[in-house]
Amino acid sequence: MKMKREEQQTLSEEIKENSGINFNACLHCQSCANGCPFLEGMDFPPNAVFRLIQLGMDEEALNCSTIWICVGCNTCSSACPMAIDIPSVMDGLRQKALKTGIKIPEPDILSFHEEVLNTVKKYGRTHKLEIMMRYKLRRMDLLSDMGMGLKMLKKRKLDLMPSKIQDIKAIDKIFKDK
């Protein structure tokens, strides 16, 4: 997957073109890393992911867990002295990783996102119970967290039936070819 620099756009150029974000403005001050609530689940702090791309280590950047663990809470981008929209860069890298077809280091997170979008495509809105059931089935793991699921059902925190929109054709238009 090594890119030939002369012929192809570099990854940082591609991200800049797609999102308008120039993360080469990064000073590596590590404000993003120091404030990130989920740093311990990441293999690289956010600024190090930028560094990997700056060094042309695209494969390492697209393969890292950081881009999947990031939930986009904006703690980092609020702290960034250069006002870099870090979560948007993560969005771009995640989608680039999916396009290149490399192995995703956090398959559970990807499965979860796919199941969420599945219900949005079907009903126009998310349906938590179906997302959780299908997500658990995909992982062949119905038992972990079962107690929590039952407690949530008992407390009526999971609606049995989905809330649906009327104009499902509009949603088909949004999800066209998917």
Added chain:
Amino acid sequence: MTKSSKINKAGHESGKLKFSFFPGCSLKASGHENTDSLLKFCDMVNIELTELDDWNCCGSSSAHSIDHEVAKLLPMRNISLAPKGIPLLIACPSCMIRMKSTYLKIKNDPILKKEYETLWEKPFDEDLEIIHFFEIFERINLEDYMDEPDKKLKKIKIAPYYGCMLSMPPDLRHEKNYYGIIEETLSKLGGDIISYGYSNMCCGTYLSAAKPELAENVVNKIVSQAMEAKAECIVTACSMCHLNLEIRCTVKDPIPVLHFSELLSMALGVEDHKKWFPRHIVDPVPLLKKRGLLSS
């Protein structure tokens, strides 16, 4: 950059404030006690909310994580449904960011505006105001709706929790921020505000499902810090945060987590708590009775 919010009197009509209301999936389908108390509160302070007709998911988290195009179009459709002339009120912080950020992008990009108008077959509303529930407090004076407002919450010790609500992406940095709204509002009503370290640490959102151990770690930090600071309850203003703080907490004897809207409604004398509190995992009733906020 064009700002979307301007303080004006839009929404006023015969003393009543009118807004269209975007509940979003979390409020609509799991945080029923949040929605119910929020609607009751609005009714009590003479605000008329009309649910946005046939709204869809805002595209938060999953769509923008893995599908740029869907993430762009989902909020666009919602914006196209908003009636002209009245502000669109959103109560979920993630929905708010998605919708407002998309709105500003369309407003500032002629190509995107053209795409919007072709796709949804209507002109883009340049004057649409998108406001968060917190912005209500700029438009009403809560004390006008009650006697002795400062005696309502009987000095209950509250740890306000904002999660990611105070952190804005760079394109919304010059928009409204919500620092101090919970503190200011609930202290006026006689709540005792406790200061602690983790009031704006993210709750973990969907990691609660996909990486429970990471969510548990942040949730336990938040709850135990609030307890160390001697808070009697935590107050959230997001259904998702509320759910995570309850289901991922493994701290021994955790304090209850209340929705901001529940306390606001109770201060106004709404007595629907029997519909709300059975849905909480940590029962707030004993505390509220001890503080004299509930009699039965």
